[in-house]
Amino acid sequence: MAQSNKSNKSNKSNKSNKSNKSGTDDDELSMLGDGSSLTLSSALQSAMLAMNGKPVAITPKALVRPTEDTLFRRLNDRHRLHLLVRDLLAGVSVTPGPFDPDDRSATLEVDGPDWLTLQLLTGPATLAFWQRQVDHVRNQKWHREERLPEIVLQQTDIVSFLALAVPTPPETRRWILVLLDAVQEVAFRIATEMKAIFQMNRPEAVANDLAPIIQTPGHSSFPSGHATEAFAAAAVLGALYPSRLQNLRRLAARIAANRGFAGVHFPVDHIGGALLGDMLGALVVKRVFGKDIHTSGLGLPLKFIAGEDPPGTALDTLDLREIEAYGHTNRVVHMPATSVCTPSTIGALPPGNLTRLAKLVAGEVLGDGSTAGGWE
Structure with a gap:
């Protein structure tokens, strides 16, 4: 046939945003708007060495969960x-x-x-x-x-x-x-x-x-x-x-x-x-x-x-x-x-x-x- 039919679901209809993608969507693995890659992760690891300093102590505020509404908007x-x-x-x-x-x-x-x-x-x-x-x-x-x-x-x-x-x-x-x-x-x-x-x-x-x-x-x-x-x-x-x-x-x-x-x-x-x-x-x-x-x-x-x-x-x-x-x-x-x-x-x-x-x-x-x- 002239065209392979890879559908959304029944015949995958909606590609308007990325939540219809099977597997992991690109945004979920991106960092600061750039896609995930071994090169980027390796460069970030090297750059991190410049931040070596006194460890940060956590505070009670850091353990407070955001509101349910906020969490819903943040979900991938x-x-x-x-x-x-x-x-x-x-x-x-x-x-x-x-x-x-x-x-x-x-x-x-x-x-x-x-x-x-x-x-x-x-x-x-x-x-x-x-x-x-x-x-x-x-x-x-x-x-x-x-x-x-x-x-x-x-x-x-x-x-x-x-x-x-x-x-x-x-x-x-x-x-x-x-x-x-x-x-x-x-x-x-x-x-x-x-x-x-x-x-x-x-x-x-x-x-x-x-x-x-x-x-x-x-x-x-x-x-x-x-x-x-x-x-x-x-x-x-x-x-x-x-x-x-x-x-x-x-x-x-x-x-x-x-x-x-x-x-x-x-x-x-x-x-x-x-x-x-x-x-x-x-x-x-x-x-x-x-x-x-x-x-x-x-x-x-x-x-x-x-x-x-x-x-x-x-x-x-x-x-x-x-x-x-x-x-x-x-x-x-x-x-x-x-x-x-x-x-x-x-x-x-x-x-x-x-x-x-x-x-x-x-x-x-x-x-x-x-x-x-x-x-x-």
Whole structure:
């Protein structure tokens, strides 16, 4: 294939800051802004000899721990990300339905109750459905050229594209990027558990004339990880900036659709991922900011069945065969008239790392810079 697909997580989408790097990030080992190296360490050891003098005695003040808020800001990105994701996913699970190779299901549960069930049908009775799915992917391959730069870049970066609606420069939106990293990690972990249950073949394994133009990932096609991550991030950014939600969803839909144009996803993969992403975005907003943005009149749990035509769903008459239709018609998440970042909202949150992040994000959203915005 033309391009190796090394993804963030599901297909590593966010490289906006360094907390998504596997292994140790560069900043963690840098000294005074320069990278770690044997040459630098050896030179520092030699220069240290000039400081040889009377040993310094410690004082009780040196043993006083900084505040929890200060420690949270000082954490390196990888450690902070782990703590945030741990808190975001507490009480969250993915439960498989009864095993049937032709009828698989997985349910997202939050603190016990079901939030979303995805079901995948692949028995002989669904052959006509999957033929139409393959035909859709085949038709898209003749229109790849205009989307080719997006297809390649979005293998490793989706946040830059969502930033068309909500600019996120790291100098002034550091904590929003930290939040997005946590959203991406949550989406990756849950989508990975779903994929392990469904194990759906990729389009090229179903029809060998689709000629994907990027490397086909080895994990399940359903649900789409890119759709999950893109819609989860769009939901969270939309909660911060409600007036920009529609453009965020349109961009998320295009990111998802591009995977189909590339030849590595069926249309229903996008819808399953988008539904999952909406629910996970709502979960993050609820746990970080204490606001409920899901189910605009639909109630829980939601259910989507891939393998029926029209696709089985609790989403009224929405045409779920096209991800663009879902992106333009917001039926799962709804936004308040104003941002979830308000002094009254933040001030009422319980103590903890998620609230510390909420304060820092609110400071950026409300224009107070990358500080706690006066709520510490």
